[in-house]
Amino acid sequence: MSEEKKSEPLFSKKNKALITNPLNSINPVTIQVLGICSALAVTVQMDNAIIMSLAVTAVLIIGNVIVSLMRNIIPSKIRIIVQLVIVAALVIIVDQVLKAYVYDVSKKLSVFVGLIITNCIIMGRLEAFALGNKSWASALDGLGNGIGYGLVLVVVAFFKEVFGSGTLTIPGLGKLTIIPEAIYDMGYMDNGLMLLPPSSLFIVGIYIWVQKARNPELIGE
Amino acid sequence: MAINRDSNVYTIVFATIMVVIVGGLLAFIASSLKPTQQANIKNEKMQNILQAIGLDEMKELQRDEAGAQFNDFVKRRVTINYKGEIVSDKTAEDAIDPLDKLDAFNINLRKEYSRFVKPILSKNKGNKDAIVAALSASENIHFPIFVCENNGEKFYVLSASGKGLWDDVWGYIGFKSDAITINGSVFDHKGETPGLGSIITEAWFEDQFKGKTIEEAGLYTPIKVLKPGKDLNNHQVDGISGATFTGVGVDEMLTRNLEVYYNFFKNNSEF
Numbered sequence: 001m002s003e004e005k006k007s008e009p010l011f012s013k014k015n016k017a018l019i020t021n022p023l024n025s026i027n028p029v030t031i032q033v034l035g036i037c038s039a040l041a042v043t044v045q046m047d048n049a050i051i052m053s054l055a056v057t058a059v060l061i062i063g064n065v066i067v068s069l070m071r072n073i074i075p076s077k078i079r080i081i082v083q084l085v086i087v088a089a090l091v092i093i094v095d096q097v098l099k100a101y102v103y104d105v106s107k108k109l110s111v112f113v114g115l116i117i118t119n120c121i122i123m124g125r126l127e128a129f130a131l132g133n134k135s136w137a138s139a140l141d142g143l144g145n146g147i148g149y150g151l152v153l154v155v156v157a158f159f160k161e162v163f164g165s166g167t168l169t170i171p172g173l174g175k176l177t178i179i180p181e182a183i184y185d186m187g188y189m190d191n192g193l194m195l196l197p198p199s200s201l202f203i204v205g206i207y208i209w210v211q212k213a214r215n216p217e218l219i220g221e
Numbered sequence: 222m223a224i225n226r227d228s229n230v231y232t233i234v235f236a237t238i239m240v241v242i243v244g245g246l247l248a249f250i251a252s253s254l255k256p257t258q259q260a261n262i263k264n265e266k267m268q269n270i271l272q273a274i275g276l277d278e279m280k281e282l283q284r285d286e287a288g289a290q291f292n293d294f295v296k297r298r299v300t301i302n303y304k305g306e307i308v309s310d311k312t313a314e315d316a317i318d319p320l321d322k323l324d325a326f327n328i329n330l331r332k333e334y335s336r337f338v339k340p341i342l343s344k345n346k347g348n349k350d351a352i353v354a355a356l357s358a359s360e361n362i363h364f365p366i367f368v369c370e371n372n373g374e375k376f377y378v379l380s381a382s383g384k385g386l387w388d389d390v391w392g393y394i395g396f397k398s399d400a401i402t403i404n405g406s407v408f409d410h411k412g413e414t415p416g417l418g419s420i421i422t423e424a425w426f427e428d429q430f431k432g433k434t435i436e437e438a439g440l441y442t443p444i445k446v447l448k449p450g451k452d453l454n455n456h457q458v459d460g461i462s463g464a465t466f467t468g469v470g471v472d473e474m475l476t477r478n479l480e481v482y483y484n485f486f487k488n489n490s491e492f
Contacts, residue, residue, distance in 0.1 A: 044414070044417070073226070073235070074235070075226050075227070075231055075232040075235050075236075076226065076227065077227065077232050078232055078235075078236060081236070082235075082236075082239060085239060085240070085243055086243075089243045089246065089247055092247055092250075092251075093247070093250055096250055096251055096254050096258075097250075097254065099254070099258045099261070100254040100257040100258045100261070101257070103258075103261040103265070103284070104284075192462050192463055195417055195463050196417075196463060
């Protein structure tokens with residue numbers, strides 16, 4: 001990233017912040033509290049979390065760019081509907097392409113691909129950023145928020161899968177056993193609660209705690 | 222810009238143009254990707270049927286290899302109705318015609334379940350006689366049988382469809398030549414919770430069915446999915462913790478569908 005920053009004027013300090021800020025100080029999940037729903041639902045296995053993050057990031061970047069390009073012609077009265085149509089169309093295209101070319105992935109994500117539409121991050125960023133900024137900045141904002149969302153998802157999925165199933169499912173590597181059989185023989189048991197959505201709330205809560213403890217400036221009045 | 226972007230006319234014209242463009246684009250993409258998607262679905266079905274036979278060499282069968290091997294194993298495709306009457310009987314030499322709706326390979330159990338079976342089940346809840354009468358009367362409910370052969374040994378792959386917690390669950394169950402001992406099974410689902418209900422597609426769950434039987438003392442005995450950790454007899458398998466309702470759905474679909482097949486094989490012992 002730093003190398004690109006020097007040679008590319010496109011990655012000015014301001015633009016770079018568009019990517020790095022969502023990772024921490026304006027993280028979509030932990031600070032803006034957007035996209036919590038899918039953070040609860042698709043984090044039982046690591047591979048679902050990673051693929052979901054990629055899909056959301058792709059839709060977020062493309063959606064941001066399209067809305068940003070159209071920002072001067074979208075009638076303000078129906079702007080939410082226009083955004084919704086753009087996002088819905090993108091999600092359908094992603095879904096169709098996945099079904100045709102990576103059928104297994106599309107089966108794995110099943111309903112969650114469709115649910116990208118309802119992911120608050122996407123509408124939130126379109127409304128808050130893309131409508132008022134140029135397309136390059138919007139693309140970076142989409143990328144940053146997508147990564148920030150993915151970061152939280154991956155952290156949550158890591159703890160849920162390791163403590164819930166004792167495994168880690170990484171795309172391309174398959175299911176890796178993390179907790180060795182010997183520990184189970186000694187009486188250790190997987191925590192069934194970790195497989196259920198409420199455990200994500202605990203983990204996200206602890207994540208926010210750690211994040212704010214390390215960044216005191218994030219603590220509100 | 223001279224155009225007033227807040228006027229109603231602009232808004233309506235914008236919305237109309239946008240809908241036409243987006244609609245046209247989506248229709249174009251959907252129809253151009255459709256053949257690839259359908260080939261995927263067809264190959265997956267063949268893969269599921271072949272894997273359900275329960276042969277070890279099939280475990281790693283890839284989806285795109287299934288099409289070439291399908292006819293080597295599946296020698297006969299038979300469709301029966303709820304009363305046990307044969308409505309279609311094809312051999313491996315007969316190509317699968319996508320337009321022949323009665324060909325066992327083309328029977329869409331999920332669609333039949335949601336359109337015809339489910340309304341009957343919910344209308345006559347708990348009244349078994351009424352359910353049986355209504356199911357027998359329906360001409361739209363079919364049961365495919367895939368008669369497979371491997372090294373002279375005969376297998377039957379049967380199929381079942383029902384409802385899990387969120388959406389459809391379905392499966393292919395392979396029987397040995399006695400038609401009461403399960404040799405293999407493949408389950409799948411549309412939208413069960415990842416990491417919970419979706420575990421029905423994993424090998425440890427499917428492998429439990431191998432060797433279980435659906436007959437006890439000459440009577441039909443359904444396969445039961447129990448809460449995990451109980452002692453199991455020859456007609457019971459472990460369910461999945463945290464996915465009770467998916468287990469109930471699998472249990473219900475097996476009980477309901479396998480009974481029809483059981484009666485059919487009992488009445489057609491020469492089949």
